[in-house]
Amino acid sequence: MPKATNSDHAVRLTSLRAQLSEAGFDGFIVPRTDEHQGEYVPSQAQRLRWLSGFSGSAGLGVVLAEQAAIFVDGRYTIQVRQEVDESLFTYRHLIEEPASEWLEQKVQPGMKIAYDPWLQSEAQVKSLREGVEKAGGELVAALENPLDQVWSDQPARPSSKSMPYDMAHAGCSSKEKREEISRSLKSSGADCAVLSLPDSVAWLLNVRGEDVAHTPLVLSFAVVHADGEVQWFVDNEKITSETLSALDNMVEIAEPGALEGRLAAFAKAGKKVLIDPATCPERVATVLEQNGAKLVRAMDPCQRPKARKNPVELDGLRASHIRDGAAMVRFLKWVTETALTRAGTDDPVTEMEAANRLLEFRKEVPLFRDLSFDTISGAGPNGAICHYKVTEESSLPLNRDEIFLIDSGGQFLDGTTDITRTVIIGAANDEMKDRFTRVLKGHIALATAKFPKGTSGMQLDSMARKPLWDAGLDYDHGTGHGVGCFLGVHEGPQRIGKNVSPAPLEPGVFLSNEPGYYKAGEYGIRIENLMIVREAGKMVGVEIPLYDFETVTLCPIDLRLVDRTIMTAEEVTWLNDYHARVRRELTPLLDDEHKTWLEEVTRPV
Amino acid sequence: MPKATNSDHAVRLTSLRAQLSEAGFDGFIVPRTDEHQGEYVPSQAQRLRWLSGFSGSAGLGVVLAEQAAIFVDGRYTIQVRQEVDESLFTYRHLIEEPASEWLEQKVQPGMKIAYDPWLQSEAQVKSLREGVEKAGGELVAALENPLDQVWSDQPARPSSKSMPYDMAHAGCSSKEKREEISRSLKSSGADCAVLSLPDSVAWLLNVRGEDVAHTPLVLSFAVVHADGEVQWFVDNEKITSETLSALDNMVEIAEPGALEGRLAAFAKAGKKVLIDPATCPERVATVLEQNGAKLVRAMDPCQRPKARKNPVELDGLRASHIRDGAAMVRFLKWVTETALTRAGTDDPVTEMEAANRLLEFRKEVPLFRDLSFDTISGAGPNGAICHYKVTEESSLPLNRDEIFLIDSGGQFLDGTTDITRTVIIGAANDEMKDRFTRVLKGHIALATAKFPKGTSGMQLDSMARKPLWDAGLDYDHGTGHGVGCFLGVHEGPQRIGKNVSPAPLEPGVFLSNEPGYYKAGEYGIRIENLMIVREAGKMVGVEIPLYDFETVTLCPIDLRLVDRTIMTAEEVTWLNDYHARVRRELTPLLDDEHKTWLEEVTRPV
Structure with missing residues (x-):
């Protein structure tokens, strides 16, 4: 949708309030979600964005006659301030200052607060209802959405061909x-x-x-x-x-x-x-x-059945990752060389140019259909913003001796990819190497984990964090999410993180392994490969059904950021073996120039 | 209570059924718990034991007119067969074959199944009610417990002096x-x-x-x-x-x-x-x-406040563990030497003698009031039974070249102790050393863990299991439980295990660290120390509130079971530092003979 101004939002809020008043409501709940609770919402259902200007992927608005609030989580505390007019909406934290509490404080006895029962689950409604009822009000389902009634140029529902x-x-x-x-x-x-x-x-x-x-x-x-x-x-x-x-x-x-x-x-x-x-x-x-x-x-x-990929899906995933890895190699060679050459000139490589160039490389890949999400292309300080989305205004140059983080993926007919690589443009300092190597050690710990049947991702999460915890560091996001097969890049129910996973890891489950480290205002580091849960290979003396991971993503890890002295012999072996596999699998898809480059960047350490 | 026979139980079951029939009930639920859901239940409230003979610490009986079932968990599948007459009660698994399912199969439409609403929580009743109602029956609260009405020699409620x-x-x-x-x-x-x-x-x-x-x-x-x-x-x-x-x-x-x-x-x-x-x-x-x-x-x-020990409680816990450690040293010297001398004779040291001797050593300790639980004294194959309780009939001799596991604790006025040590009587074979060392590596990983504020025990559990998982091994119990201060040896809400912990680890929380390994029919290994959660010491560059553990239990770990070649340098340093601390703290409480022995068994490796 075209970018609206603060005065547009003021007008929209006024018209919504008039509509509410006419319908006999004292307030209305505006979630970011649609009927399907998905991550991507069609423009027709981007009600919170239309009303407030907020474009993040999670949030909630509450509109009363005299005041309104917008609730966003830690990822969006800066963005909401940039996008939403504070004179129209009070900013609140979605988790720590939940809407139910705000309603409890603001609702007056007898008020009727409406919500659209198609846009929220029972659990979501229950918490809001408790807040409204504690204040003596009533939460009522509006079968006609009052916001839709005043959104005169609301787009049509999507109707793509299946x-x-x-x-x-x-x-x-x-x-x-x-x-x-x-x-x-x-x-x-x-x-x-x-x-x-x-x-x-x-x-x-x-x-x-x-x-x-x-x-x-x-x-x-x-x-x-x-x-x-x-x-x-x-x-x-x-x-x-x-x-x-x-x-x-x-x-x-x-x-x-x-x-x-x-x-x-x-x-x-x-x-x-x-x-x-x-x-x-x-x-x-x-x-x-x-x-x-x-x-x-x-x-x-x-x-759960969807999460357990079948052998044909697994073969497709492996094949798509080899093709995607070759595109990533072309991109990494281009970006590290070109950004260094052009650094300091008046035509530096920018985050936006890098993201666009990567898209061009992917478009050449057979069976490519779309990106699997908006590319996160973060140079220097922008890399420290975990869910950064580059725009023309925000796009920074890739400077010499700075870190560049790129998190991207493709939708291929035979599989969905999601990969993050962190590279240095020029040379890294000791702190960068220490942090990168700790993230890598965590990544390797998870990639090499063996675990019994019945284990959930919450149990494995600390393995990826331990090298950071040992130094008093951490990262504020999950370690792994499920990935679909030519479907959602984020899917449940398995995940690897600090919170409870609703299902155990089972053979065929396809997950990311993406520990990171973020130094606000300076740089971000993340190393992300996708992995398949499988039955562990035969070993002498095994007493329990044992699983491990097959890493599927194939793409070099920047050795210039690795401090070999803080790695164990086993970790170094993993890195060298992984790089040997990357060379073996990707070389057939590369021309001589890229073969030579790949040989160099995947040399044994 | 005196041991009852199968025919006693048959008579009791018959009289309960007559009472149920008179009261208009078609069945009755007999939990092992009392009103307080505690681990230890006074004899007056040991209804399930009186009715069935089952003496385990968790279980449930269900009595219908024509049939009855007893539900026990994995710890008690063998014991229930020894204690309960199969012609009276069908054996079922408490978790995998829950009572709600059995009720759903067995209850006929219109039946009234009674329960005592003082003995079960809402959650427990809810699940039973669902089973009964699915079958078309009704679950009703009996305010007079029908079993108490027929238990003619039911002991009085306890009335100890406070x-x-x-x-x-x-x-x-x-x-x-x-x-x-x-x-x-x-x-x-x-x-x-x-x-x-x-x-x-x-x-x-x-x-x-x-x-x-x-x-x-x-x-x-x-x-x-x-x-x-x-x-x-x-x-x-x-x-x-x-x-x-x-x-x-x-x-x-x-x-x-x-x-x-x-x-x-x-x-x-x-x-x-x-x-x-x-x-x-x-x-x-x-x-x-x-x-x-x-x-x-x-x-x-x-x-949660009870779990966070205050500085006075912490000092008491530390002091009681030093005194208890000295008693354990006296015991370990006695048991390893005496068992070896008497092994193979017609007067070997037995599990029962060992447990009694340890009690004698503890009774000499100032402020000792009671054991904190029944000592688990397991030689050879009995060590592989996690919740083994030695009896005159079960008591095995401590044989040469076999492993002996002893898990015990004391209630001291200033603190509660709980310690497990595993020792070899004679010489260990390579497999024993490998397994013991893997358990030790897990123990050390947890003892040295650093973790951010907000971390729960479920997140740390895999650290203790990893060295076993790597070899395809595991243990089927939790890794750590809370311990009270001159209170319960098992207390909540924090714990370290595969399941969700209801509260994060906080400074002052007092927990066990007890990974193990059990080879059925051969031996059991467990190394248990108690630890206090504390704020981690100062380190350069720490970015988050960081916690770690202070190990409080002081007692040698049997070096004859350690395979140094599979330990990292850091692990060896921990072991040597721990043993140096054991020597330093316990030596002042020991005579020369025990000092010399302690010096030898805590030598640096």
Whole structure:
């Protein structure tokens, strides 16, 4: 959408308040999420951004008649100040100063605060309701979204064409997947499950689309039954003849508007319906319960099977990472050499130029479809901003003897990539080397971890942090997230981090390994490879089912930032073996000039 | 209680069934726990043992008219078969085959299954209720326990004399503690809290008693108010004049029978009452809710402050561990020398003799009051049974070239100890050394860990397991539990293990560090020291609040089981430094003979 001004936002806020007053509401909740709780939201659903100007990927607005607040997390405390007019919205911390508390303080007895029950889960609504009720107010569901009513030029809902995801890449038919889901529904005691996560629908039906940026999704709902039937609630415009002919006769296509009625019918028929309380819109639960359904609240049944990649998906992931690695090699040679040559001139390489150039290299890669997220291209101090997004205004030059961090990925038809490399333009100082090597030691500790069946990512997280903790350092983000197969670059349920993971690591799960270190105002370091959980190779005397990781990302790690003296012999062996593998796998895809460069930067240390 | 026979249990089961039938019930739930959910249960409340013969520390019985089942966890699968007659009770796994599932299968529509709402928490009842209701039955609270009605020689409730725990040991007055609790109640929005955990009451009021074995408790309830008032519901017989004069005038003593009426009165007065859903009897919640109280469900407010030991408690803990360490040195010299001399004769040292001898050494230690738990004295294969309890029948000889594991502790007026040492009687083979050294490496990794504020024990657990995981080995118990100060040898809320810890590690928290390895049928290895969480010492460049551990247990680790070649230089330094500290601290308490021995067994490697 075109950039709005502060006065635009003032006007929008005034018109929303007028609409609220007309509808008999004293306030309204404006989440950043849409019905599908996804990371990428189509422009039609970017309500918080339209209202406030805030463009971050997580946040919440609350509008009362006289005041309003915007709630963002630690990643966005600076950005919200740049994007949102403080005279319109008070800034609050999403976690430490939650909206429920603000509502408890600001709501007056008798006030009616409205929310859109399609945009929030039961859990989200529950916390807000407690705050409003403590203050003596009432939280009420607005079935017509008052903001949509005043957003006169609201874009249309996206209606990209869908495409079948063929067996050569999916590796498993929708029918087989539904047989697996059927077994899991039966064991949860449910007759059917509502799927509100579009990546679950995409996986289950073997379809892809282009409704949002960077994730090849069709925004839609589905209901999957224990007998293998599926109702797919999707805009008819999105259905191509290719998609249609790839679906089998157990899949019924219905208009999105039919969802509520069908849910009510299932409920009245006495079905036990599974919903995922973490992500399912509250409205779905309400319709089901009002019509007498027994609800089974449990994790979306597609989440764990989707996370366990099948052999065809694994082969695709490996192949896409080799091609992507070769593009990264071309980029790294270009950026380290060119940035150094042009450093200090009046035409330095900039973050923006680097990101664009990397995109050009990726576009040459076979089966490339899109970036898997907006490239994070951070020079010097911008590298210390974990979720930095380069703009024309923010773009810094890549200076001599400064660190440059680039976190990027591609959507390839056979796999999704996500890689971070940190390089020095020129020469590194001792502190940079120490910090980089500690991050590398943590990365290696995780990459080489062996662990028993049943282990979750929370248990492994400290291995990646230990070399930093030993020096009194840390990083304020997770260590690993799940990655889809030509799907979301962030997917659940497994993760590696300080917080509880909702599922154990299982063979086939595909995760990132990305410890980092950030020195505010100076530089950022992150080393990210993707890894597959697998059964550990045979060893003498093993007494338990043992898993380990196969690293899939292949790309050099900058040796000029490595301090070999603080590494163990085993760590050095890992680094040399990894680099030998990078050379072996990527060399066939490179010309002589790049082969020579790769030989040099992956030399044994 | 005297050992009952299978036919006694058959008679008891028959009489319970007759009583149930008379009361109109089709079944009854018999938990192992009492009202206070404690590890040690007085004989009056050992209902499951009386009924079934099972003497383990966790379990559940379910009695229906025609069948009955006993549910025990992995620790007790062998023991339950030895103690409980299979013709009376079906054996089931407490976690993997939960009672709720068994009820769902066995209960017939319309059946009324009774439970005692004082003996189970809301969470425990909820799961059972779901099982019964899925089967079409009803789970009903029995306010008169039917088992007590047929247990003709049920012992009286314990009524030991209480004693004040004086400031010289407690370090903080009850009044000061209540001021802290008051602040925490206010921040949770509660007017008062029900304390059902007797160690919370003991800590809050600075009282101790002897109602159960090995933990100096007074079994009682209390209600603590935000204004600092306390009602202590305790049998008048337990109150000595010393206790009475140590209490201040904000503490009211009431008979236990008055609890329900007072809770109802608080509820009617509109009080917001905090209860801990994990441990509070369901009956307490019911009485409060039926009388209109608003409940705040949160952790018992004494748990976290109690876990953070104050400086006086810390000094007492350190002092008691030095004295206990000297007793352990006397024991270890005696057991390793004597067992070897007598091995192979017709008068070998036995597990039972060893445990008794250790008790004799401890009894000589100043301020000794009791063991802190039944000594685990396991020779050879018995060492591989994690919660082994030696009896005359099970007691094995300590044979030459076998491993002997001893896990024991004392209740001293100034502190509670818990220590495990594993020694070789004679000479160890290579496998034993490898396994012992891996356990030691894990122990050292945890003992030397540095970690940021906010870290929980689940995050650190893998550090202790990594050297075992690397070889495909593991142990099936937690790595660390909280320990009280002249209180429970197992206390919450912090712990170190594979499961989620309900609270982060904070300075002053006192925990065990006890990785192990168990080879079924051959031997067990465990190395356990207690540690205090503290702020890490000053280091250059630290960017975050950093904590580490102070090891408090002082006692040699058997060098004959150490394989130095698989240890890092840092690990060897830790071991030598630890042994130097053991020598320095314990030598002043030892005679020349023991000094010489200690010098030898703590020599640098």
